[in-house]
Amino acid sequence: xxxxxxxxxxxxxxxxxxxxxxxxxxxxxxxxxxxxxxxxxxxxxxxxxxxxxxxxxxxxxxxxxxxxxxxxxxxxxxxxxxxxxxxxxxxxxxxxxxxxxxxxxxxxxxxxxxxxxxxxxxxxxxxxxxxxxxxxxxxxxxxxxxxxxxxxxxxxxxxxxxxxxxxxxxxxxxxxxxxxxxxxxxxxxxxxxxxxxxxxxxxxxxxxxxxxxxxxxxxxxxxxxxxxxxxxxxxxxxxxxxxxxxxxxxxxxxxxxxxxxxxxxxxxxxxxxxxxxxxxxxxxxxxxxxxxxxxxxxxxxxxxxxxxxxxxxxxxxxxxxxxxx
Numbered sequence: 001x002x003x004x005x006x007x008x009x010x011x012x013x014x015x016x017x018x019x020x021x022x023x024x025x026x027x028x029x030x031x032x033x034x035x036x037x038x039x040x041x042x043x044x045x046x047x048x049x050x051x052x053x054x055x056x057x058x059x060x061x062x063x064x065x066x067x068x069x070x071x072x073x074x075x076x077x078x079x080x081x082x083x084x085x086x087x088x089x090x091x092x093x094x095x096x097x098x099x100x101x102x103x104x105x106x107x108x109x110x111x112x113x114x115x116x117x118x119x120x121x122x123x124x125x126x127x128x129x130x131x132x133x134x135x136x137x138x139x140x141x142x143x144x145x146x147x148x149x150x151x152x153x154x155x156x157x158x159x160x161x162x163x164x165x166x167x168x169x170x171x172x173x174x175x176x177x178x179x180x181x182x183x184x185x186x187x188x189x190x191x192x193x194x195x196x197x198x199x200x201x202x203x204x205x206x207x208x209x210x211x212x213x214x215x216x217x218x219x220x221x222x223x224x225x226x227x228x229x230x231x232x233x234x235x236x237x238x239x240x241x242x243x244x245x246x247x248x249x250x251x252x253x254x255x256x257x258x259x260x261x262x263x264x265x266x267x268x269x270x271x272x273x274x275x276x277x278x279x280x281x282x283x284x285x286x287x288x289x290x291x292x293x294x295x296x297x298x299x300x301x302x303x304x305x306x307x308x309x310x311x312x313x314x315x316x317x318x319x320x321x322x323x324x325x
Contacts, residue, residue, distance in 0.1 A: 020090055046086045067181050118208070121216070152170075181232070
């Protein structure tokens with residue numbers, strides 16, 4: 001499905017890599033509770049995409065930083081996990097994944113932000129609720145990670161809506177060839193100021209009547225997040241069919257989270273009403289990205305209503321010397 005000029009593999013090479021990667025790939029999909037049979041996508045999507053990143057990494061100075069964008073529930077974590085598996089098993093590349101979710105401010109920090117700036121900032125998700133400086137330090141450290149060195153990476157637990165203590169963070173061993181950095185707003189641009197005035201849902205209309213929350217979020221994209229996203233070497237977008245799919249797919253994520261977490265008292269699993277309100281925090285920027293990002297992301301993987309990749313768009317890279325917005 002990806003053009004051969006992007007990955008430069010012969011059909012025989014694809015089959016040879018598939019033979020090495022198939023069993024770990026299927027095992028990883030099973031661990032993520034993926035019901036769909038992805039073996040054909042291994043050949044059509046994952047191996048060609050991994051090959052394109054592998055080619056780029058071979059000529060890149062230091063680890064290749066790949067941003068993966070997609071609305072809530074689009075499948076960013078799945079794409080990262082399976083791409084990592086194929087790169088490691090098919091080419092022996094050393095890969096690390098980082099989610100922008102793991103950069104969320106702690107619950108206590110967000111409560112403080114809500115008091116100082118706007119009550120809606122108590123809810124994780126929008127730009128302004130991440131520790132951008134931590135993200136910049138982590139990406140820099142991952143790129144500098146040498147053989148025999150280990151880096152501790154933060155972990156945010158959505159089941160408790162908080163960052164885990166440091167003794168429960170995960171470890172990444174160096175050196176690295178590829179860093180996969182995924183997140184729902186990775187690579188997002190600020191909106192023109194005049195577009196903020198019309199509310200997109202009842203949450204904006206009733207809880208942000210003076211636009212102060214919208215303007216704060218947009219200002220964060222214009223400043224701190226711009227520095228973070230400027231680090232990306234490649235941007236991949238998982239393009240959902242429309243906003244109407246986001247609630248359904250994010251609901252599936254929540255059910256999987258509930259199944260994994262059990263029924264412990266401290267777990268903050270959302271019911272349907274809470275999830276609808278939660279998604280409203282993300283709606284404005286999600287719609288904005290769906291409108292403009294498919295025209296500028298390096299690779300766009302189009303999802304159909306059945307949550308499968310059924311189309312690919314390749315955008316021409318920026319001219320030499322230009323940087324990503």
